[in-house]
Amino acid sequence: MKKLLKRGLALTFITLGLLGCSSEEDTIVMSPLPVVKSQFTPKTIWTASIDDGVGHYFSKLAPTYAYDKVFVASRDGDVKALDPKTGKTLWEKDLGKDEPARLSGGVTALYDKIFIGSENGQVYALSVDDGSLVWQKDIEGEVLAKPLADQNFVMLNTAKGSLIALDQDTGEQEWDISNEVPNLTLRGDSSPASVSGGVFWGMSNGRLAAALIQKGQLLWQQPIGTPKGSTEIDRLVDVDASPLIIGANLYTVGINGQLVAVDLRSGTPMWKRTYSSATDLATDGSKLFVVTDKDHLIGVDVRSGTKLWENNDLQYRQLSDPTVIGDYLVVGDNEGYLHWIDRDTGAFVAQQLIGDDDDGIAVAPIALDDGFVVITREGEIKKMQIPDGS
Structure with a gap:
């Protein structure tokens, strides 16, 4: 099915509220769903939900798996810890009782806490055991990227162009590195990464x-x-x-x-x-996987940068970040399909619809010890398993 898309730039909204223009609506058409003969069909183990999810707002509100729990959140402020075996809710916290919390970026778990930021410029730390609020901190700028926890700090890359470090115990600000933000930018920010005492961010x-x-x-x-x-x-x-x-x-x-x-x-x-x-990269150790601004999938050699393969059949389907699950590269699209790709060739291996038609997938699935979890824009959560031998 061909479908006209309202697009800003690089499949995201840009800061001045440009939601696309008529010329883009006239010329940018989403590729039809590729016809794929699936070599396997993942089995659904359990289904759960998290409020209304992120809806059609820009939000990469990714879940995380840690402390033998799956942590999920909705944009309006509902946060849950789920049992990875059964999908049962272990605890639930509402951070949006008075007004929508506008959570964004994703959940980070470390130091017996989960950390999450919001478009309102607030950062929350909750206990992983019962969801109780440990601290809450107001900072300058929207938090659209997933926080990073390391060296007893929580680091946040804000839309105002600052990388801010908070004390993980108290939420008190320890330092701030600022840079100039251009007049026009994409609606989104780089999540920091760290190693050996250094932090790196775009x-x-x-x-x-x-x-x-x-x-x-x-x-x-x-x-x-x-x-x-x-x-x-x-x-x-x-x-x-x-x-x-x-x-x-x-x-x-x-x-x-x-x-x-x-x-x-x-x-x-x-x-x-x-x-x-504008999307995160994925790797299997020897190859990098890129989703371009046209939603072309590229496989690149890590050592040389040489292009190994390219798959253009998902053009403008508003793909999620790529991720590696088992032996495959996986992306979700705006119509709610998961696409499974051969990492060596870029060829389709399997395809499946998650949830109802047009219930899109904004974030990549996350791997568990015995399967994976995928969440739709409307907040439907599924744990699934690839059949043995696939």
Whole structure:
């Protein structure tokens, strides 16, 4: 089924409320659903729900699996811990009693707490045991990216262009690294990543940055994209992808920029390839997987950046971040389908509809010890398993 899409830019909303224009609606058409002969059909183990999910708002409100619980949240403020074996609700917390909490970005679990931010500029820490509120902190700027917890800090990349570190015990602010935000940016931010005492994140000015976690000291910045063109839209260079760390190297990609491999310590580029994307990367250790701004799937060699394969059959289907589940690469789309891809060839292996038609998938499934969990935009949650031998 062909379907006209309202699109801003790179399949997301941009900060000035541009929700697309008539010319884009006339020319950008979602590819029809590919015809796939599925080699397997994942089995549903249990089904649950989380309020109304994120609906059709921009929100990458991804669940997480930790402490033998699956933590999920809705945009309006409902947070739950689910038993991964049965789907039973272990505890539930409503953070939106007085007004919608506008939770966004995703759930992070560490230090016996879960951390989650909101578009209202609030950060919450809840106990993983019973969901009780440990602390709540107001900060400047929307929190659209998943928090990072490390070195006894909770770090948040805000829409105002600041990386802020809070004490994980109290929520008190420890340091703030600010950068200038262009007049026009994509609706989204890079979730920070960390290793060996360093934190790494993408900026809306087209740069990748590194800092020391304990001191909040900026170490280096590396340009991923350079503004070009005559209009502000043409000159967008946001780096919204979360940096991906493999060994001593870091990988990221930007809009109107490049897919880049850099040395962690120095920030020196190892190789660069011209791809434009606002989604996170995935890897199986030897390959990187990219979803471009046109929703083309690309497989790239980690060592050289050489393109190994490309799949264009999901163009403009508003794909989720890619993820690796078992032996396969998986993406969800805006009509609620999961697409299973052969990691070596880029060919389709299986396809399935999750929930009702048009109940889209905004975030990638998460892997469990004995299956995976997928959540739809409307808040339907399913634990599924790939059949043995598939």
